[in-house]
Amino acid sequence: xxxxxxxxxxxxxxxxxxxxxxxxxxxxxxxxxxxxxxxxxxxxxxxxxxxxxxxxxxxxxxxxxxxxxxxxxxxxxxxxxxxxxxxxxxxxxxxxxxxxxxxxxxxxx
Numbered sequence: 001x002x003x004x005x006x007x008x009x010x011x012x013x014x015x016x017x018x019x020x021x022x023x024x025x026x027x028x029x030x031x032x033x034x035x036x037x038x039x040x041x042x043x044x045x046x047x048x049x050x051x052x053x054x055x056x057x058x059x060x061x062x063x064x065x066x067x068x069x070x071x072x073x074x075x076x077x078x079x080x081x082x083x084x085x086x087x088x089x090x091x092x093x094x095x096x097x098x099x100x101x102x103x104x105x106x107x108x109x
Contacts, residue, residue, distance in 0.1 A: 001061055003029060005070070009060035012069045021056040028053050076102055 001009065007029050014022050024042060027033045028049075035053075039046045064070050079102045086095035 001057060006057060006060060008070055009064055012073075013060050013063040013067075016063060017056055017059060021052055021059075024049055024052045025056050076105070
């Protein structure tokens, strides 16, 4: 998982990680601290930070595979963006149809 997707996964699934895992991941991905800086701050070895980042990253990937919240968010965002484009073109009927479809997906999933 690349950095952008990992950050998004942290937003969606970060609360499912242990407090320590989440803290380390936020330092690494949001604060852009090095492994050594995190190790000093948290009081563990650099290798332990590395292992935690890898383990937490794997968990975030598993959560997305099982729950698919990011996939769903992106799909719905794209559909809403398309509806906005249709509105900008003056095609209110098509935009309304698309928005109704998005609503129906939300209700049935």
